[in-house]
Amino acid sequence: MKAGLSLEVKNLSTTFETPLGAVTAVDGVSFDVHPGEVLGLVGESGSGKSVTLRSLIGLIHPPGKVTGQVTWNGQDLLSVPPGRLRRVRGGEIAMIFQEPMTALNPVLTVGLQVEENLRAHTALDRGQRRARAIELFDLVGIPDAKRRLENYPHQFSGGMRQRVMIAIALASNPKLLLADEPTTALDVTIQDQILKLILSLRDELQMGVVLVTHDLGVVAGTCDRIAVMYAGRIVESGSVLEIFDGPRHAYTRGLLASVPQAGAERGPLLAIEGTPPALSALPTGCAFGPRCSFANDACRATRPELAEIGPGRQVACLHHETVAASKGQFA
Amino acid sequence: MHLLLYVLRRIIQLIPTLLFIALVVFLLVHLLPGDPASAMLGDRALTADVNRINHELGLDRPLPVQFLLFLRNLLHGDLGRSIQLHQSVVSLIEQRLPVTILLTVMSALVAVVLALPLAFVAALRRDREADVLIRGTFQIGLSMPVFYIGLLLLTFFGAYLRWFPVGGYGDTFASHLYHLFLPALTLALSLSAVLMRNLRQAILSVIGAEYVDFARAKGLPARLVLLRHVLRNALISTVTLFGLQIGTLLGGAVVTETVFAIPGAGRLMIESIYGRDYPVVQGTTLCLAVVVSLTFLLTDLIQVMLDPRLSR
Numbered sequence A: 001m002k003a004g005l006s007l008e009v010k011n012l013s014t015t016f017e018t019p020l021g022a023v024t025a026v027d028g029v030s031f032d033v034h035p036g037e038v039l040g041l042v043g044e045s046g047s048g049k050s051v052t053l054r055s056l057i058g059l060i061h062p063p064g065k066v067t068g069q070v071t072w073n074g075q076d077l078l079s080v081p082p083g084r085l086r087r088v089r090g091g092e093i094a095m096i097f098q099e100p101m102t103a104l105n106p107v108l109t110v111g112l113q114v115e116e117n118l119r120a121h122t123a124l125d126r127g128q129r130r131a132r133a134i135e136l137f138d139l140v141g142i143p144d145a146k147r148r149l150e151n152y153p154h155q156f157s158g159g160m161r162q163r164v165m166i167a168i169a170l171a172s173n174p175k176l177l178l179a180d181e182p183t184t185a186l187d188v189t190i191q192d193q194i195l196k197l198i199l200s201l202r203d204e205l206q207m208g209v210v211l212v213t214h215d216l217g218v219v220a221g222t223c224d225r226i227a228v229m230y231a232g233r234i235v236e237s238g239s240v241l242e243i244f245d246g247p248r249h250a251y252t253r254g255l256l257a258s259v260p261q262a263g264a265e266r267g268p269l270l271a272i273e274g275t276p277p278a279l280s281a282l283p284t285g286c287a288f289g290p291r292c293s294f295a296n297d298a299c300r301a302t303r304p305e306l307a308e309i310g311p312g313r314q315v316a317c318l319h320h321e322t323v324a325a326s327k328g329q330f331a
Numbered sequence B: 001m002h003l004l005l006y007v008l009r010r011i012i013q014l015i016p017t018l019l020f021i022a023l024v025v026f027l028l029v030h031l032l033p034g035d036p037a038s039a040m041l042g043d044r045a046l047t048a049d050v051n052r053i054n055h056e057l058g059l060d061r062p063l064p065v066q067f068l069l070f071l072r073n074l075l076h077g078d079l080g081r082s083i084q085l086h087q088s089v090v091s092l093i094e095q096r097l098p099v100t101i102l103l104t105v106m107s108a109l110v111a112v113v114l115a116l117p118l119a120f121v122a123a124l125r126r127d128r129e130a131d132v133l134i135r136g137t138f139q140i141g142l143s144m145p146v147f148y149i150g151l152l153l154l155t156f157f158g159a160y161l162r163w164f165p166v167g168g169y170g171d172t173f174a175s176h177l178y179h180l181f182l183p184a185l186t187l188a189l190s191l192s193a194v195l196m197r198n199l200r201q202a203i204l205s206v207i208g209a210e211y212v213d214f215a216r217a218k219g220l221p222a223r224l225v226l227l228r229h230v231l232r233n234a235l236i237s238t239v240t241l242f243g244l245q246i247g248t249l250l251g252g253a254v255v256t257e258t259v260f261a262i263p264g265a266g267r268l269m270i271e272s273i274y275g276r277d278y279p280v281v282q283g284t285t286l287c288l289a290v291v292v293s294l295t296f297l298l299t300d301l302i303q304v305m306l307d308p309r310l311s312r
């Protein structure tokens, strides 16, 4: 068993230039991922989850700008030399992209796309790489692996492409997996199987995982901790147990309330009223304020900072105690 | 196997195209004003002489009959005899076409060698000095007519610096290459400008693709990301354009052969048009058309090999 490594993210911000001016898609985000730990990153569409993951391994294109610190193995990934970054990418830190339909190169066989990762990060020879590729396809549940390696992405369904991408990401036994909605295109049984696979690798390799998902059921089943993002910031974080048990941010409460409870009557989903603000027109004060039933003038005047309210438990809300005390108001 | 079937199908599809080309070539030549007899005998020829020669050449028969005869001979590999040069057209083409093909291949190579790296530099330095300089230079090259560029190169490198011969073809293969260098460069400039512009754009549209980011996320060396993931995809559209441009290149070769006094099929064609040498005009035009059709076929094949999505 290899020793795991920790990722420490401090004050990560990512800014894009747009025709409407600069927008900050990720705004001062900090979190840690320890070896063998699964961190769930949740939040509505556009809250900055994918941009956060991409920023960690330098996949933001200029003129997009990333600032802050991403410490990995004693080095800041935002300023390491390109050669070092290359060794980290795909070898130590692997990423599963959100969109399986566009993440594979259409003109190369999937076999080559698996093998090039192995070639970059392992000392395996040709035959061994092929054997490993077949093994990986078996692991992620692609039948007839040997023959399928010769195929091109357009010969696979969306779910199969997602599995190919997962196989590529896991190829070189990464120490940290950044998984951006890795199971959206998969049906429930396969989804379960893939999540089990990720968890078994976590145990076997002490692999840390950042799991982006919309599915709070998946979070409950797989994650150790959660960070909730809203409009580019983390608004609440803590252990899965604590947060499911007593959310301290109205937005988290809303998210949890929108999950149909097992055994409960199948009613309409309780969505959070309103829509997230445009990044180019964030309200002053709390970004969630306009949608929040707890908000008052204080919320509109100052933006609440993410504050420690217990060991490993943080929230960015002026009224988090009121939120915690008002149990039952939603569900 | 797939590919072989595809090639066969494409070759069979080529037959009606070639028939049509033969018809068009035939009609063009026969509907042109003037006739070979007057061209041979001069303006003051007697009508009786003109008629006699036209009869000898079979030109007094009805057009459809002439066309069928033309086709029949074509099937036997007989393109007739040159009226002016007193040689079989096939042997003339055998002498001259390789020259034109060598010139075209050389210019295509020069164009690619120029366009490929410069397109990369321009794309990777988008809107910075290098990009602006490269695009500006090519834009100037593109806006000048081929024969003018030819004359400029000829004057400077040929007559002034005396690095290259000012015309002719030489008699060994090495001296062919030497003689054809300036003409090939002349022809290549506008093609490389077109290719460069297209490839630069294609690279820019591919370089932000998700699969390129995914390749970077695998930790591949930058060179591999560019060549395997960016270039291969970008080339698909450029290869198509390249194939289409081969026709233009051959057209340019006709002019260039004249400027540089190269004994190629293009010059043969021009001379035979002036001389109303019908069989030669027909033969050369047909051959050049076949060459263009075959390049289109080749282009399609390369495309299928580059883009697996097309192979069915």
Ligand SMILES: Nc1ncnc2c1ncn2[C@@H]1O[C@H](COP(=O)(O)OP(=O)(O)OP(=O)(O)O)[C@@H](O)[C@H]1O
Binding pocket: A016, A017, A018, A023, A025, A043, A044, A045, A046, A047, A048, A049, A050, A051, A052, A064, A098, A279
């Ligand atoms: N290259 C870019 N240029 C400008 N804006 C961008 C760019 N990439 C992302 N954004 C913006 O950043 C914000 C966050 O996007 P991101 O993809 O991280 O959202 P997400 O949380 O992953 O959403 P989803 O759940 O839909 O995947 C969005 O408003 C998006 O429009």
Ligand SMILES: [Mg+2]
Binding pocket: A049, A050, A051, A098, A180
């Ligand atoms: Mg996303």
